[in-house]
Amino acid sequence: MKTFSLYVPRDSLIHRINPIDKILYTITAIAVPLILPSMAASFLCMLISLSLLAAARVVRQSLPVFAFVFLILCTVVLIQGWFYPGNQTPLFGVEPFVFHAEGLMKACRIGIRVTNVVAAFLLLVLTTKPADLVEELVRRGLSPRIGYVLDSIFQILPQMMNTTRTILDAQRSRGLETEGSLWVRVKAFLPLIVPVVMSSLIHAKERALALEVRGLHFEGQRTWLREKRTYPYSREIRGGLLLVLTASIVWRILG
Amino acid sequence: MSRVVVKDVCFSYRSGEEVLKGITLDFDEKSTAIIGQNGAGKTTFVKLLKGLLKPTRGEIYILGRSANEMTAAALAPFIGLVFQNPNDQIFRSTVLEEVMFGPLNIGEDPKGARKKAEEALEMVGLTEKASENPHDLRLSEKKLVCVASIVAMEPEILILDEPTIAQDHAGMAAIRQVIRRFKEQGKLVMGILHDMDFAAENFERVVVFHQGTVVADDDPREVFSRESLLQRAGLEVPHITRLGWSLGRKETFLTEAELIQSLRGEGSTDR
Numbered sequence: 001m002k003t004f005s006l007y008v009p010r011d012s013l014i015h016r017i018n019p020i021d022k023i024l025y026t027i028t029a030i031a032v033p034l035i036l037p038s039m040a041a042s043f044l045c046m047l048i049s050l051s052l053l054a055a056a057r058v059v060r061q062s063l064p065v066f067a068f069v070f071l072i073l074c075t076v077v078l079i080q081g082w083f084y085p086g087n088q089t090p091l092f093g094v095e096p097f098v099f100h101a102e103g104l105m106k107a108c109r110i111g112i113r114v115t116n117v118v119a120a121f122l123l124l125v126l127t128t129k130p131a132d133l134v135e136e137l138v139r140r141g142l143s144p145r146i147g148y149v150l151d152s153i154f155q156i157l158p159q160m161m162n163t164t165r166t167i168l169d170a171q172r173s174r175g176l177e178t179e180g181s182l183w184v185r186v187k188a189f190l191p192l193i194v195p196v197v198m199s200s201l202i203h204a205k206e207r208a209l210a211l212e213v214r215g216l217h218f219e220g221q222r223t224w225l226r227e228k229r230t231y232p233y234s235r236e237i238r239g240g241l242l243l244v245l246t247a248s249i250v251w252r253i254l255g
Numbered sequence: 256m257s258r259v260v261v262k263d264v265c266f267s268y269r270s271g272e273e274v275l276k277g278i279t280l281d282f283d284e285k286s287t288a289i290i291g292q293n294g295a296g297k298t299t300f301v302k303l304l305k306g307l308l309k310p311t312r313g314e315i316y317i318l319g320r321s322a323n324e325m326t327a328a329a330l331a332p333f334i335g336l337v338f339q340n341p342n343d344q345i346f347r348s349t350v351l352e353e354v355m356f357g358p359l360n361i362g363e364d365p366k367g368a369r370k371k372a373e374e375a376l377e378m379v380g381l382t383e384k385a386s387e388n389p390h391d392l393r394l395s396e397k398k399l400v401c402v403a404s405i406v407a408m409e410p411e412i413l414i415l416d417e418p419t420i421a422q423d424h425a426g427m428a429a430i431r432q433v434i435r436r437f438k439e440q441g442k443l444v445m446g447i448l449h450d451m452d453f454a455a456e457n458f459e460r461v462v463v464f465h466q467g468t469v470v471a472d473d474d475p476r477e478v479f480s481r482e483s484l485l486q487r488a489g490l491e492v493p494h495i496t497r498l499g500w501s502l503g504r505k506e507t508f509l510t511e512a513e514l515i516q517s518l519r520g521e522g523s524t525d526r
């Protein structure tokens with residue numbers, strides 16, 4: 001079954017790391033700049049996340065996301081540069097749109113933090129198959145039912161996209177204009193919502209029934225369809241991450 | 256006069272995998288059955304006619320208009336397509352609303368749309384179900400709702416994708432009735448069919464698709480007498496035809512009536 005994920009199949013070390021270790025990395029990479037507010041810490045985290053993306057050879061796939069983030073950050077630069085309350089040192093521009101050093105610094109800090117968070121998330125999302133992640137979580141004691149819900153979420157999106165396409169075809173066939181200007185598209189979109197959501201719910205219910213019949217609620221010992229995968233360097237990664245987290249907390253308290 | 260002209264049309268969903276490989280066909284008002292194995296490209300072909308897909312090469316003209324340059328919605332008043340899977344088509348909460356949707360879209364006022372919808376529902380025998388939710392109906396009834404929702408738009412050209420699937424006796428009769436009505440009005444009916452008996456009985460021309468090409472295009476008697484060709488295309492001959500052959504006849508029978516008449520006639524000469 002097609003699932004919605006941004007997973008990019010590649011043969012890299014990062015891809016072979018345990019999904020849970022990757023989650024832990026993402027959490028650490030986001031937590032450290034919060035614990036240590038210095039720009040250097042954020043910058044370092046960002047650099048590490050970006051180089052890991054490069055090591056996983058998924059830079060090209062992350063570019064669209066970064067492009068979008070960059071667009072948002074441009075507005076941040078403008079607004080902070082012009083209107084940051086702490087602005088004192090004018091640099092360039094004409095009244096009232098003068099860029100100030102303080103505002104630009106602030107924007108720069110925000111930019112680095114946002115890039116860091118996005119890169120850490122992309123590292124997880126682009127190199128991990130959702131099913132692998134869910135399986136690993138269930139093996140660690142997550143209820144299989146919750147695992148099923150998580151899996152469904154990854155499946156429901158492509159399904160909704162498919163349903164949308166078929167219903168759009170049905171509507172176009174019967175004379176509803178769905179191509180053309182933005183307004184036409186918006187008008188065509190509204191009558192879509194109900195049937196698309198309806199049909200997704202029906203599908204989810206049918207799948208749940210099918211699973212029930214096949215023993216989703218079974219209480220005894222379960223076996224696994226796939227052999228347990230062993231992931232490399234798990235202990236080292238966890239130890240290292242823990243060390244970094246502790247070190248930054250200690251630094252914060254002492255410094 | 257040509258209603259539909261298809262000139263050297265190619266189509267692929269993914270580059271490199273051609274689903275249709277240069278189709279050239281011309282349709283007048285003769286009702287036409289399109290037959291072929293699963294995956295032969297039949298549904299893709301009619302979606303191209305309908306403007307839902309655009310050819311990667313070649314040209315399509317619907318009643319003299321270039322389908323390549325028109326949106327599916329703009330083509331809707333002229334050509335109607337009943338989808339293979341009714342669930343792909345139904346999206347309103349009552350049968351009547353579902354059937355009125357098309358006429359309303361092509362500029363009918365609410366009163367006129369309602370009248371046409373009611374007529375169409377009567378034609379397929381679903382008048383009683385008008386206020387029910389289409390999703391609660393049986394599959395065969397859903398399919399008939401879809402037929403009605405296109406019939407209500409009164410298109411010049413009607414295409415039915417697998418109309419006979421999951422139909423009971425009454426449903427088959429309703430579909431025959433719709434086809435007959437369109438033929439009487441001089442309109443073009445096309446049907447994609449897996450049911451060879453139904454194709455032989457109700458259509459005046461048969462087009463055989465095989466792996467994205469047309470391998471035969473003739474009147475039913477001609478096509479259904481070419482057993483080896485049908486076999487190569489993964490198809491069967493109609494049961495009646497086979498029965499006739501098994502009885503030692505040389506000619507190709509298309510309907511029970513024909514076979515019975517021939518048997519009777521022979522019986523009388525024997526006596």
Ligand SMILES: Nc1ncnc2c1ncn2[C@@H]1O[C@H](COP(=O)(O)OP(=O)(O)OP(=O)(O)O)[C@@H](O)[C@H]1O
Binds near residue numbers: 291292293294298339
């Ligand atoms: N949306 C799509 N995306 C990609 N490939 C498709 C799509 N729809 C159909 N195909 C492929 O195109 C080919 C022709 O499909 P099509 O649905 O036209 O066949 P068909 O003759 O209608 O078959 P059937 O008798 O099963 O309805 C098939 O190989 C199918 O897998």
Ligand SMILES: [Mg+2]
Binds near residue numbers: 297298299
């Ligand atoms: Mg088909």
